[in-house]
Amino acid sequence: MKTKLSLLLTFLSCFKIVMSQSPLSIDDYKMLGESQYVVVYEMSYLKDISKPDRIYHDEIILEISGEYSKSYSYKMFHYDSTYTDSNKKGAHNYPSPKSSAFPVDVVKNYKENDMTVYHRAPSDGPIFEYEESMNLFDWKMTSEMMEILGYSCFRATCDFRGRKWNAWFTMDIPLQEGPWKFNGLPGLILKIEDENGDYIFDCIRINNEKRPILLYDYMYEKSSYEEVAGFMQDAHNDFNAYNKRINPKGSMSIAKRDEVTGKVTFREVGANEVVPKPYNPIEK
16 A cells, blocks of 8 residues: 655644744733623634645634724633743643634724734744724625524625625624624624635624723734735745744754554754645635
8 A cells, every 4th residue: 555644743943833823921911991792703714725624613702892892812812821820830831732723813993993903923923913994894785684693684795805705794783893803784793704614703602791801912013914914925835934034043843644554754854945834814
């Protein structure tokens, strides 16, 4: 039988590295406001279009006050919380994320009609910060209806940065809000997906809940959407070059697993070897 070898893991300086983000301390923060609603979405997304059966999952938390909202990954928050608690206890080894988290937080400022996006680059890369208008989406209303969580919802569509989106929103909750950057419909978005099914957000809970909306005090790198999109594309085009950029003294090895025997072997990546990573961004 012909042995098939598959690229599974990369290692940097003897530590496991995947295309995910390193956890950070959440000890330092400022309070943006107090939520009136907390909406939870189950998110599923496809990172590698050549492997359509490998779906990643996360929960996106949307905290809404009268002046601000914040959308963020619960999985990333959990990693950060675990890291912070371990750090306080003097631990030197921290658990690695078991799976990828959606690396984007979005804070919407209703008074200014803009949003600030915080995008974590893979591994120990920078956390980018950039601003955009909230008026990004040109929604087209339809007469189609569907019931979600007991709410009557209408369907709206839009084209946005390379994807066609279908959104289901309810006017029973007159909040022009949704997960991630989505906003601008005359009711809360309870479900939204792109036409390929690569990215899906399904609302699973809506709570009237008061809790602080926090912005963590990280070292953000000011940028723009265009610059961040280019940076992320370059990182995935050649992960070896990206690792050298963020850790010049590090080395990188590739692990291959024999699919018949299960044996794993390693080899060091050459200095100029290109190591691409699958990339299917939410904004193409």
